[in-house]
Structures are given as structure tokens and as C-alpha cells.
Amino acid sequence: MASRAQADRAGQGFKLWPGLLDRAAQEALRDAVFARAKLAPFYIPRMPKSGAPMSVRMTNFGPLGWVTDKEKGYRYEALHPETNRPWPDIPEAALALWERLSGYAAPPEACLVNLYEGSAKMGLHVDADEEAWDAPVLSISLGDTALFRIGGVLRSDPTRSVRLASGDVMMLAGDARRAFHGVDRILPGTSSLLAKGGRINLTLRRVTPPNT
Ligand code: SIN
Ligand code: MN
Numbered sequence: 001m002a003s004r005a006q007a008d009r010a011g012q013g014f015k016l017w018p019g020l021l022d023r024a025a026q027e028a029l030r031d032a033v034f035a036r037a038k039l040a041p042f043y044i045p046r047m048p049k050s051g052a053p054m055s056v057r058m059t060n061f062g063p064l065g066w067v068t069d070k071e072k073g074y075r076y077e078a079l080h081p082e083t084n085r086p087w088p089d090i091p092e093a094a095l096a097l098w099e100r101l102s103g104y105a106a107p108p109e110a111c112l113v114n115l116y117e118g119s120a121k122m123g124l125h126v127d128a129d130e131e132a133w134d135a136p137v138l139s140i141s142l143g144d145t146a147l148f149r150i151g152g153v154l155r156s157d158p159t160r161s162v163r164l165a166s167g168d169v170m171m172l173a174g175d176a177r178r179a180f181h182g183v184d185r186i187l188p189g190t191s192s193l194l195a196k197g198g199r200i201n202l203t204l205r206r207v208t209p210p211n212t
Helices: 004-013 023-039 092-101 174-178
Strands: 014-017 057-061 065-067 075-077 110-116 122-125 137-143 146-150 160-164 169-172 181-186 199-205
Touching: 004 014, 004 174, 023 057, 023 092, 023 137, 023 199, 057 065, 065 110, 092 137, 092 169, 092 199
Parallel strands: none
Antiparallel strands: 014 169, 057 110, 065 075, 110 199, 122 181, 137 169, 137 199, 146 160, 146 181
8 A cells, every 4th residue: 555645745746727727728729739630630549459449539749749559559659650740849838837837847748639529538547658757747628627536656545536627737746746547537518618529638748857
């Protein structure tokens, strides 16, 4: 079991800024995402080994992108797996949030973009494919509200449910950086930001330690 102290530290590393992005900022970021998704289309990621499709669709922005497929599993790649082209750049507004909130000296290298439609969800996992473990993960939510679940550093640790609404920004830092988390479901009709409904989540990640 993780110790009580570890659980407390994981709690401290979880930060939420509800409604940090106002409607105009949400619309601008939404438009920046869809413009880039024309160049780097959302695709269906597949689980390692089984090749089972995930229910979210994904794309990435930045020099590196998080990908997964049956053959090679979870990893970061510089090229979109279907177009074989570099990922588009990270929107300026997202970079500005990282600079303002992350407390990390180097910029993020990856912005994973998850698109949740219908019954899409994401199982409990730890973001563990980055070498820069000391860097936080910064999450920006757009569109319908998510029931986000966060626990501790062990899969068996108790979890709690947090609503992530459009414009909310959340950070996993310190021990929370290693906490299990996932998305139980999306609450349909809770935002008018996306014409077709659903949710977009952007997570900014530093992958390689700076100065290496
Ligand atoms: C993730 O853990 O990659 C996504 C979390 C979210 O969609 O809020
Ligand atoms: Mn994650």
C-alpha cells in the first residue's frame, strides 16, 4: 500500500483551475485545434498486443506525439502514424498556460489531443512514457463535462471523481504526476462549445529532460 504521506502528497500535487478559460478563449482554442486537425486528423489508437481500438480518437501537436499501436505499443513519435507528417505546432494559448502554471523551466514537447464522442472513456492509467518525470502534466478541457477519476500512486489506492468542465485547467504535479487517473464518462449536452457535442482534452507534456 502507498503510505498516508504518499497519498497526501498526491493530493497536494493535483491542482484545478475551474473556468480558467472564458468562452472566448475556449472558442479560440477550439478553432486552433480543429484547424490543426485538418493537417493531423484524429485517428483511432490501438492497444498494445491486442490491437483493440480505444474509444477516444487522438491526434497530437508539438515536436513529439503520444501514440499507441498493436505492434509497438505506447511511445512518443515525431510523425503522425497515418499521414507520416510532423505534428502541427502547439497552439500559442496552450503554451502560454504552461508557462504561467507549470513552474517548469522548459516548454512542453507534446500536446496530446483526445476527442471523446458518444460513450468514449479512458481507463485508469498513469502517464509513464515520459523521461521528464519531474515535469507536470497540464490538462485543458473543452466541450462537454467529463467525470474524471483520480486515485493514488497504486492502482488499488482509493479514487475520487472530479468534474472537468469546458474551460477548466488541471495539473498533475509532484506525486500526483504518478497518480492513476482516467475518464469514466462524458456528460452529454453539458456544453455548446463543440457543434457535434462531445469533449476535447489537451494534455501538455514534457517528454525529454531539458539539457540532454
Ligand atoms: C489523459 O489522461 O490522457 C486524458 C485525461 C482527460 O481526458 O481528461
Ligand atoms: Mn493520462
